[in-house]
Amino acid sequence: MAVRKRIWTTPKGTQKEAWVVDYADLSGTRRQQTFDKKRDADAYHDKVKNEVRAGTHTPISSSPTVAAAGRLWLERADEDELERGTRDQYRQHLNLHIAPFIGEVKLGQLTHAGVNRSCLSPQRPA
Secondary structure (H helix, E strand, O other): OEEEEEEEEOOOOOEEEEEEEEEEOOOOOEEEEEEOOHHHHHHHHHHHHHHHHHOOOOOHHHOOEHHHHHHHHHHHHHHOOOOHHHHHHHHHHHHHHHHHHHOOOEHHHOOHHHHHHHHHOOOOOO
């Protein structure tokens, strides 16, 4: 696992730079995440290092969306043969209160602050 600086030249001759975090996930697959600032790359490196060590890391690229995870939650409720009213309430919560606001967010990107920002914003869907 490493943080490194990447410098390249665009076709127009402009020189650009970025900070890259290279690491192997739990399955041994090589992953990369790019950042504009070194401090952001270092913070991500530390976070991923701890998550990989704890066995809890899910790469953002392979993480499902909140809506997809919600559909799995509903399927599991059906498989477990929960009461019809319980399943109806789960479906209502997902469709009315969760998916419209944070449904497209990947689980790997989900944060408490992001959920609060999405749910408290004045641009709520009609």
